[in-house]
Amino acid sequence: MIGWLRTEMKKIEAIIKPFKLEEVKEALSDLGIEGMTVSEVKGFGRQKGHTEIYRGSEYTVDFLPKIKIEVVLPDSMVDNATTAIVKAAKTGKIGDGKVFVYNIDEAIRIRTDETGEKAI
Amino acid sequence: MIGWLRTEMKKIEAIIKPFKLEEVKEALSDLGIEGMTVSEVKGFGRQKGHTEIYRGSEYTVDFLPKIKIEVVLPDSMVDNATTAIVKAAKTGKIGDGKVFVYNIDEAIRIRTDETGEKAI
């Protein structure tokens, strides 16, 4: 449980609109955040999907393309980072997405075996 | 630590068979869950993969296509939601997948800056 005290790390998971990725990335870079992991996801929420028609058949597509950004960082940076993400990702229109924050117990940099804050 | 008390949120992460997505989505909708994020993943587990042959060479493909569903929701709904997911996703055959639950510290709706339960 020593490690537990040694380092307080959080993961921020942000679901954003795809075309906002560049801006969010830059906002995080500006805070000195040097690493993140990004993936393509599909989101379902209040934002309405669209209808596709193939010959006779209509399909309602509820799942919309979104980008998920994952950043692990020291507790101390979480507030700044979430604020920056929210600001950069906002369009004010429905479907802008969410930011989730949760605890990370440990982080290791594979290349160097460094752990904790030094690893991120 | 006030926020910590204010809101108890969990994330449910379900790995399911791809063709079960529609059913799980509907089961969650029926519980009033309005948002979720979905991604395509590959699963490795007890379910056997298959063999592919390209000209002379045989390959065993262990990684099978799965769908990952992520839902963040208030603690109070977790039990109902997991039950609903399990019910909808079950085929009884090997490879049906897993449900994992863990804690979320904070959630923010990008569009409105709302936080906590109101954000999800």
Added chain:
Amino acid sequence: MIGWLRTEMKKIEAIIKPFKLEEVKEALSDLGIEGMTVSEVKGFGRQKGHTEIYRGSEYTVDFLPKIKIEVVLPDSMVDNATTAIVKAAKTGKIGDGKVFVYNIDEAIRIRTDETGEKAI
């Protein structure tokens, strides 16, 4: 809160170089770990991207293809597993990736409704 005591589970999330997947998978299998979930992600970090040129225009591609491996396992196996992953995934060159560990409250096997350690 009984369930909370009953089972201590962790999730290991490893971001690795794509061509290391086979080796990591085997290293985990050797530890008796029978299940994992894998996804394709893009990583941004210290590792420099590359430049692409399409006719006149140059683009710097910062996001590099990485593989994310997620394994849920009992607390007791975490140390061995992280060590195994780090060892298998290491090339010593920048961009090798990270391992993150965090807490999981509950796990359910959809097929059997088993929960906790038995589910993973």
Added chain:
Amino acid sequence: MVASFNLDTRRLISLILFCCSFFVAAAVFGQNASPSPAPSPQSAQAGSLEDRVASLEAYIKNTDGSKTLADVPGPGHNAWMMTAAALVLFMTLPGLALFYGGLVRRKNVLSVLAQCLGIVGLVTLLWWAAGYSLVFGKGFNNPFFGGAEHFFLNGVTSSPNGDYSYWVSENVYAMYQLMFAIITPALIIGAIAERMKFTTLMTFMFFWMFIVYFPMAHMVWGITGFMNGIWNPASGIKAIDFAGGTVVHMTSGWSSLILCLILGPRLGFKREPIPPHSVVLTMIGTGMLWVGWYGFNAGSAVAADRIAANAFTATTLATATAAFAWGMLEKILRGKASVLGFCTGAVAGLVVITPACGFVTSTGAVIIGVLAAVVPYFAISLLKPKLGYDDALDTFGVHAVGGTIGALLTGLLASKQANPNLRDDVLSSLFASQLAAVVVTLILSVVGTAIIAFALKFSMGLRPTAEVETAGLDISEHGEEAYIS
């Protein structure tokens, strides 16, 4: 190393081996029996100068020049027919394969390609062994089957066969017609996509060729054929079908309906969306089909002559019109013109103009183009949902409906102005003849398909297990994945 293979496979293979041994024996015999004399193309010319000039003129005009230029193909016509044959192959490989392949789900695209490829191989062997002879032979002097004289392409050389062409090598003509025999069963794949066992499908096609295609093609195009209105004076029905409205599209389209009814719908049909996995592939396929179809339609003149030119023109006009009309229908009725709509319209236009292209004028072609969009459009968007059969990729909606209205419109719009071969005795009762031909075709296709399909349903079984179908046919039936990232 020999995988344990199941009963069906063994059945199929026994069948093939049986046929092969029979065929090879006969082929060798055939070759010995009737060595076609080596032609002597450099021999001195007999004939008067007048005759020789007339024969040369016959080449230009695509008339009979055999008085002094017997046994020699004409370069321009032969060139066009080799091109046309290659174009018709292009329609199937990769045209149709992509058109259909794009419309199925990702997990089944290879199964469609495998079916197309398998059919190409199977039909070629059948055609070589017996098919060409049964269709274009005349030894039986029979309105339904041709003859046995050309089994194993015996006697089919580079010299023209005057029954079908004055100036095109008979072997080129045989290969050209082979390409029709290939694409016709391949069209059926569309209706039953994503849910039929490969082995059963191939077995189905084996029988279907003998029971439906060969007799049908002989009836319409064979020189002794039952419905060969123009060239067989003794034909029972004086119908016309320039490039295969009945032979190709009606047979495949109506067979499709029956087979997909007997097969049943795909798992999840009407419960979950089954959208095309790549409209891009479908569009590529459409472009290839269109381009290749010039070989199909203009090639059916079996010469690079006036009739071919007319067919080329009519095909272009009808197809573009139908593509545009389908898009505009979508735009008006649903607000958006889709790529799939344009593509479907183009294919519908090609189908409907097929029997007509050598017989109608430009204006007739445009009229056909409009109807080629409107009728199938409503068949697919209104009829199909109501009746509820799972014609997966709309083979029935496009080919059966299109082929049928094409045959009938040919009856209404054929004109001497477009094609002077249309004699008055044919024209006078043409619509009635076309109607009769439609009925004959429909019955043969429906009955033939039903018999084969039921026989296979109760012997080999038509469908794979639900598990296989869910996992996708590519992995389960062919051991491959289409795309690996």
Added chain:
Amino acid sequence: MVASFNLDTRRLISLILFCCSFFVAAAVFGQNASPSPAPSPQSAQAGSLEDRVASLEAYIKNTDGSKTLADVPGPGHNAWMMTAAALVLFMTLPGLALFYGGLVRRKNVLSVLAQCLGIVGLVTLLWWAAGYSLVFGKGFNNPFFGGAEHFFLNGVTSSPNGDYSYWVSENVYAMYQLMFAIITPALIIGAIAERMKFTTLMTFMFFWMFIVYFPMAHMVWGITGFMNGIWNPASGIKAIDFAGGTVVHMTSGWSSLILCLILGPRLGFKREPIPPHSVVLTMIGTGMLWVGWYGFNAGSAVAADRIAANAFTATTLATATAAFAWGMLEKILRGKASVLGFCTGAVAGLVVITPACGFVTSTGAVIIGVLAAVVPYFAISLLKPKLGYDDALDTFGVHAVGGTIGALLTGLLASKQANPNLRDDVLSSLFASQLAAVVVTLILSVVGTAIIAFALKFSMGLRPTAEVETAGLDISEHGEEAYIS
């Protein structure tokens, strides 16, 4: 079921309906009014043996054989022109569609395909109704517009039209030229990709054909045309353009520039990377363009004769040279030769050799190939970033720049050795004539496009909403997704 559709759609449809009703009325009238007499190709030959042989020789040499072989197409020439017409269609469907489709983002690929398909339909109907006649008619005896005698392809039969070809069916020629009329507006799509409303685009093309393409094509190729240097003795400018450097590439290229300037850049242009979503598709399209271009260039001889052979050769040499040179430029200047570079070079080579291919020798073709790479390369990599217009897929950089230097290089390199039809009066002042033709083309394209584009900007609107553009045109404008996994 009728979707509530907006004003623009209604406007487009009114336009179409209006035109159609007019056309159909006229077509029916036309058909009644002048039934072209059915040819009698089997009639006995008049003429002396000497004349008959001379006519047959005329077929071989592609000269006038109408003394004894009137009204009949020549098989070799007709075969080649049907093949060529199919090849030129192949350039658009699916060639150009894939070339462009690969270069846009995933979310807009179907919009490019839909635009190509829509243009094919629209232009075919216009060509049938009026276009062919306005370009290749001579009733008006006018240097800018042809005539009305061939509206609805009236009188356009399988007989050759001696003004354009001694031995190719006029209807085949009309279809061949239709394929040019199709690809020219389709080229414009490249400049305005990813950000124009489909309905507006189609309306733009409707007017563009009448204002820019038809007059331009008549001027250059019409027998009474203003700039038809070789075949119209009364031409105002004695310029030459073998296969469409001015008519096709300059018109589309310069119109592209104007339209994309009026339209404005894509959202995010210069702020975010907009890389091609599939270089593989682009390369497939390039291969198809190249292969199809043989129909375009060698087909422009309207015969399978010596000139066609020369055009075939020059096209091959210039294209391969340009592709290689572009790749080597990249290798030298940037360290890496890219697939997109090779492909762009190939297309640039094809563009620049187009006006020249029937007039230059092999060595001339190689020289053109080198310049075809160098000039557009720097236009795209230096000029474009500096000037800052968003020519999305480089239609201006390749087709306008390439077409212009092609027209000028033709003036410098055309030689009697390659083409004996080049009379001294044409050759003597050729470069000046070419320069004049370039100026005329440029002005017509720029002014015509500007007028139409501004008119539409203030009526229908050119661009979709930012939301639609961001979501992608495929889903918003066509209701489809390109790829579904």
Added chain:
Amino acid sequence: MVASFNLDTRRLISLILFCCSFFVAAAVFGQNASPSPAPSPQSAQAGSLEDRVASLEAYIKNTDGSKTLADVPGPGHNAWMMTAAALVLFMTLPGLALFYGGLVRRKNVLSVLAQCLGIVGLVTLLWWAAGYSLVFGKGFNNPFFGGAEHFFLNGVTSSPNGDYSYWVSENVYAMYQLMFAIITPALIIGAIAERMKFTTLMTFMFFWMFIVYFPMAHMVWGITGFMNGIWNPASGIKAIDFAGGTVVHMTSGWSSLILCLILGPRLGFKREPIPPHSVVLTMIGTGMLWVGWYGFNAGSAVAADRIAANAFTATTLATATAAFAWGMLEKILRGKASVLGFCTGAVAGLVVITPACGFVTSTGAVIIGVLAAVVPYFAISLLKPKLGYDDALDTFGVHAVGGTIGALLTGLLASKQANPNLRDDVLSSLFASQLAAVVVTLILSVVGTAIIAFALKFSMGLRPTAEVETAGLDISEHGEEAYIS
């Protein structure tokens, strides 16, 4: 802006610049030196009516008509050969590029396309400058190299060259043969895919053309060639090779083996799975190869005559049979017929029938089809794993093995019945001649390749760094990504 480029690039470029400066100088000189006289195709005909009719008949029969129709190509033959040349280009662009491109991993697909495109450019320039002359010239009167008289295509005009064709323009023939010279080195790419430096590969090809291809092609097809059994009475080995079993497939196939042995296997070979990234692309490529191969095989008659018709037929039958046989072998031995299996079988069939197609009957073609599947099937699935070389895409297994058995089977199955040009003196010892030709080809390919490969290994280096290979050649060598989502 000039990227700092490395030694290899500089070496390649120096080489190119050197050659270019030499060539351009010589080309300009050549053009001045021997202006080929402009033909006067409209001049009055000399010759008696009898002679003139005989010449016209010669056109139909593809015999010598130069008595009264000298210097003029025949429309039907020229049409076919332009079509055929376009088809053979289509085989490479995009056919082979897709066939191979689909088989590699996603990260290397563009490298395959770039290699194909680069080869097209390089070989075209070599062919123009020297290749055509070295192969089809006769100035050296030498069995291994042709002559210098046609450097820079000097004197190669639209008139036929009677040594190779009575009725096809020599420039069309030169372009047709260029397409063969392009695809042959491109085939080699398959063996060394995913792991060779682009610059080195291009340099390898430069030398390979001079050392292996040009001599080989002259030996077999040049009028003074060493192994031109039919047309060169003085040939040392009276072998036959209709469309390139030795020249194309054996040279590329055996060179592939040597090059891939010297290069070594891909990183991870045999340790990790390296499955095809898109079987769909491979199937598209297969369809295009097959269609294009009609140009290759039937075009090798250099006329649209009886022999072409025979080649067309044999090609169809052998290919379809081999595709089907390969699929059935898989079905029997492994339980599943795969798309890749059908495709590989088709290509194997095409390869094996290539030398034979103009010489064998239908039955011979079917026999060849069966063997074309069986032998390469076991070579690839048994031999390769045992010997352990990394022939990445099975160029050796298909082209070397296939080409070799094709050459031998041609010796066994060639018959006068199929081709009357087969004189008895050729036929009597044909199998021995074929065996000799096989040995010569094998030695030249193996030795030539080994020399070039070792020279480059120790100068420029053959392989990129492990890092580059791991990241993929697309990004590292060409600066592009194939697919961006």
